[in-house]
Amino acid sequence: MRPQIVLFGDSITAQSFRSGGWGAALADTYTRKADVVVRGYGGYNTRWALFLLNHLFPMGSATPPVATTIFFGANDAALLGRTGERQHVPIEEYRENLRRIVRHLKNCTPTMLIVLITPPPIDELGRLEFARSLYGDKATELPERTNEMAAVYAKQCVELAEELGLPSINLWSKMQKTEGWQKFLSDGLHLTAEGNAIVYEEVVKVFSEAGLSAPNMPYDFPHHSEIDGKNPEKAFQNL
Amino acid sequence: MRPQIVLFGDSITAQSFRSGGWGAALADTYTRKADVVVRGYGGYNTRWALFLLNHLFPMGSATPPVATTIFFGANDAALLGRTGERQHVPIEEYRENLRRIVRHLKNCTPTMLIVLITPPPIDELGRLEFARSLYGDKATELPERTNEMAAVYAKQCVELAEELGLPSINLWSKMQKTEGWQKFLSDGLHLTAEGNAIVYEEVVKVFSEAGLSAPNMPYDFPHHSEIDGKNPEKAFQNL
Numbered sequence: 001m002r003p004q005i006v007l008f009g010d011s012i013t014a015q016s017f018r019s020g021g022w023g024a025a026l027a028d029t030y031t032r033k034a035d036v037v038v039r040g041y042g043g044y045n046t047r048w049a050l051f052l053l054n055h056l057f058p059m060g061s062a063t064p065p066v067a068t069t070i071f072f073g074a075n076d077a078a079l080l081g082r083t084g085e086r087q088h089v090p091i092e093e094y095r096e097n098l099r100r101i102v103r104h105l106k107n108c109t110p111t112m113l114i115v116l117i118t119p120p121p122i123d124e125l126g127r128l129e130f131a132r133s134l135y136g137d138k139a140t141e142l143p144e145r146t147n148e149m150a151a152v153y154a155k156q157c158v159e160l161a162e163e164l165g166l167p168s169i170n171l172w173s174k175m176q177k178t179e180g181w182q183k184f185l186s187d188g189l190h191l192t193a194e195g196n197a198i199v200y201e202e203v204v205k206v207f208s209e210a211g212l213s214a215p216n217m218p219y220d221f222p223h224h225s226e227i228d229g230k231n232p233e234k235a236f237q238n239l
Numbered sequence: 240m241r242p243q244i245v246l247f248g249d250s251i252t253a254q255s256f257r258s259g260g261w262g263a264a265l266a267d268t269y270t271r272k273a274d275v276v277v278r279g280y281g282g283y284n285t286r287w288a289l290f291l292l293n294h295l296f297p298m299g300s301a302t303p304p305v306a307t308t309i310f311f312g313a314n315d316a317a318l319l320g321r322t323g324e325r326q327h328v329p330i331e332e333y334r335e336n337l338r339r340i341v342r343h344l345k346n347c348t349p350t351m352l353i354v355l356i357t358p359p360p361i362d363e364l365g366r367l368e369f370a371r372s373l374y375g376d377k378a379t380e381l382p383e384r385t386n387e388m389a390a391v392y393a394k395q396c397v398e399l400a401e402e403l404g405l406p407s408i409n410l411w412s413k414m415q416k417t418e419g420w421q422k423f424l425s426d427g428l429h430l431t432a433e434g435n436a437i438v439y440e441e442v443v444k445v446f447s448e449a450g451l452s453a454p455n456m457p458y459d460f461p462h463h464s465e466i467d468g469k470n471p472e473k474a475f476q477n478l
Contacts, residue, residue, distance in 0.1 A: 017267040019432075024263035027277065028256040035276060038266065043463025051475040052460055086468035193258075221291055224282025229325035236290040 001063055002220050003034045005212075008049070008056065008101075009071030012120070012190060012199075014040025020193030022200040029204060033217040034066065045075040045089045046097030053104045064109040067212055069203060070101055073119035073153040074189060077145055084144035095156045102164055113210050115203065116161040116168040118154035120195065121176050122147040126188025145189065167210060169202045240302055241459050242273045244451075247288070247295065247340075248310030251359070251429060251438075253279025259432030261439040268443060272456040273305065284314040284328045285336030292343045303348040306451055308442060309340055312358035312392040313428060316384055323383035334395045341403055352449050354442065355400040355407040357393035359434065360415050361386040365427025384428065406449060408441045 007013045007023050016023030017038055027036035039056055041049065049072055057064065076094045078084030089097065098116065105112050124143040131139035154172035161168030175181045175198060182188075184195030191199065207213065222235040246252045246262050255262030256277055266275035278295055280288065288311060296303065315333045317323030328336065337355065344351050363382040370378035393411035400407030414420045414437060421427075423434030430438065446452065461474040 014270055015267075017263045017270065019259050019264070021263065021267075024256045024260065024266065025258070027263065027266075028254075028260075031253055031256065031277060031279065037274060038270060040270065041460065041463065048463070048466055048471055048475075051471070051478070055460070055478060086466075087463075221280065221294070224280065224287070224326075227287055227325075232287055232290070236287075239290070239294060 002032075003066040004063065005030065005034050005036045005207075006039055006056075006065040006068045007036065007071070008039045008068055009117070010040065010044050010075055011042035012040070012074060013038060013069075013071050014042045015190060016040065016196070016199075020196050022191070022196040022203065025196070025200040026203060029214045030217075032219045032221070033214055034212075037065070043075060043087065044072070045078075045087050046072045046094055046101065047076075047089050050097060050100060053101065057105060057108050059108060061108065065112060067113035067115070067207060067210075068105055069115045069117055070098065070105075071117040072098070073157055074145070074150070077119060077149045077153040079144055079146065079149060082142055082144040083140055091152055091156055094153055095160050098157060098160055099164070102160075102166065113207070113212055114166050115206050115210075116157050116166055117199070117203075118157040118168070118170050118172045119150050120171045120185065120189070120191065121181060122150045123182040123185045123188040126182055126185055128188075130187035130189075143188075167206045169199070169206060171199065171202070174198065174202065241271075242305040243302065244269065244273050244275045244446075245278055245295075245304040245307045246275065246310070247278045247307055248280070248356070249283050249314055250279065250281035251313060252277060252308075252310050253281045254429060255279065255435070255438075259435050261430070261435040261442065264435070264439040265442060268453045269456075271458050271460070272453055273451075276304070282314060282326065283311070284317075284326050285311045285333055285340065286315075286328050289336060289339060292340065296344055296347050298347060300347065304351060306352035306354070306446060306449075307344055308354045308356055309337065309344075310356040311337070312396055313384070313389070316358060316388045316392040318383055318385065318388060321381055321383040322379055330391055330395055333392055334399050337396060337399055338403070341399075341405065352446070352451055353405050354445050354449075355396050355405055356438070356442075357396040357407070357409050357411045358389050359410045359424065359428070359430065360420060361389045362421040362424045362427040365421055365424055367427075369426035382427075406445045408438070408445060410438065410441070413437065413441065 075087040076089035078087040122145045127143045158168050175184050186192045227235040314326040315328035317326040361384045366382045397407050414423050425431045466474040
């Protein structure tokens with residue numbers, strides 16, 4: 001049984017196996033070494049994610065994941081009084097929900113590598129353009145998310161990771177270090193192939209620093225070059 | 240626990256989670272409905288694949304896959320007396336090895352949907368160009384695989400599927416129905432994004448015809464639009 005890496009999050013995780021997606025790229029990197037399992041729930045915030053915990057990560061599992069990314073906040077940060085209001089979670093509750101998710105995973109297995117990922121920045125103009133492309137003149141003029149509010153949630157996510165001694169990826173901050181960072185977002189919120197590449201690189205970096213480096217992990221079975229064409233059974237005798 | 244779809248094969252399966260890959264596209268299509276698990280072994284032929292069967296598909300598993308694609312033959316068809324000779328498997332043995340793989344999977348669970356995929360066509364000029372790009376003047380002038388020989392293996396694969404009453408995908412034949420089919424192959428053998436798209440479409444079609452259609456499968460948890468922002472617990476009470 002090879003180890004499992006679980007990607008737990010909202011639509012940005014759910015879409016991570018699309019062409020150029022960060023989840024698929026991870027699965028490719030860890031092929032024959034670990035299984036990358038997507039547990040992405042479009043539209044979900046941390047409050048709703050709590051209902052899934054016992055189902056996705058049952059206590060007493062014989063094979064809990066070796067690593068899990070927790071990537072929520074984009075929906076929690078939807079503004080009150082705007083079209084995404086239903087998804088809004090107050091900032092203090094967001095932090096506490098993340099804490100409860102981490103605690104549950106640590107209870108599953110204390111050795112699990114847990115990585116917190118902040119929401120990405122919001123390109124408000126990109127969001128409005130996207131709304132107009134969907135609804136034309138009926139589109140709202142007020143963005144349902146702001147970059148300023150995403151920053152508040154990102155900050156709490158990073159601070160909680162520090163408090164708990166966990167690695168984190170500050171995507172909000174990382175992306176905006178690049179001039180023209182809006183190119184990382186396809187609709188002002190979700191990721192383009194270039195945005196996916198950043199998440200992929202950051203996750204691989206954090207995993208490697210934590211000892212989960214694909215090049216250092218063994219293949220599940222012999223590499224084909226180690227198989228003697230005339231005596232193949234020899235390569236497999238110690239399985 | 241959601242159902243598992245296993246992709247069992249050689250490098251064409253192993254690489255199926257690269258950007259534009261057919262495996263990643265399947266994982267995206269079945270997100271929240273089934274897990275797509277890659278079991279691709281670069282360089283392997285059916286003879287070597289047999290050694291993995293009991294490990295990858297243990298008898299008596301409580302959660303065997305609901306579906307498995309078996310996608311071998313490109314290495315079995317490597318020619319004797321050429322650079323890939325070590326991988327060669329005689330045509331009669333190839334067919335019998337496939338039969339043993341199918342029998343093992345059916346013994347795991349008789350209800351498993353098993354789909355046989357033939358090797359793709361070989362673009363011999365593309366193979367030679369690829370060899371020259373690697374080895375320059377030292378590259379062999381004789382291709383280690385021919386399109387004619389790939390046809391022989393593809394035919395046996397399809398005939399075995401018919402004999403066993405299993406669905407199959409004749410990739411060798413399907414690809415060559417398109418003028419300029421060489422564009423489907425990146426090095427005369429492995430798949431480009433366009434080649435991956437064909438495999439993806441064919442697998443989705445066969446899965447759907449067999450009743451494993453993603454649009455008809457239930458989500459693992461409530462869609463976010465079904466969650467009442469004020470009473471979220473209601474949507475989750477029947478889990």
